[in-house]
Amino acid sequence: MTSAVTVSAPVEAERTALLRWLQFQRDSVVAVVADLDPGLAETSVVPSGWTPAGLVWHLADAEWFWAQSVLAGSTSPDPRPAPPGPSLADAVARYRRLCVTTDEVVAALALDARPPGLDEPGLPTELDDVREVVLHLIEETARHAGHLDIARELLDGRTGLGPR
Secondary structure: OOOOOOOOHHHHHHHHHHHHHHHHHHHHHHHHHOOOOHHHHOOOOOOOOOOHHHHHHHHHHHHHHHHHHHHOOOOOOOOOOOOOOOOHHHHHHHHHHHHHHHHHHHHOOOOOOOOHHHHOOOOOOOOOOHHHHHHHHHHHHHHHHHHHHHHHHHHHOOOOOOOO
């Protein structure tokens, strides 16, 4: 991993804005599922079978993959296999923990750097630098926050949850 370098105020402002928007989406995810009944958190309302707890686990996987594997170039074993029916509490705790790690990795890299993991074959999307990885995480997190919002409404009728 590259060491942090002295950067200009506009670049630091950009990094701050990117991480702030990513955190906003993460907070939306956690807020939407915050007081969801544990039984409902393990209930699917879609044909694909994903559950709210499973989707939060998936978002934790995304944080691990993009920060550790792609940005940091880690070759450590992938810890992503979910236990059968992960509890919502376990999924949220794991998600929060991995979000902190992502922020630490992003803070140590230049936004225009090409991370080592981007050269691995089979990435699900074309990205060129740290900035684009963070933008991808914002997009993926926002998309799944919307999925969770709809699932929550279908599960217990609650709407308008989250920071907005």
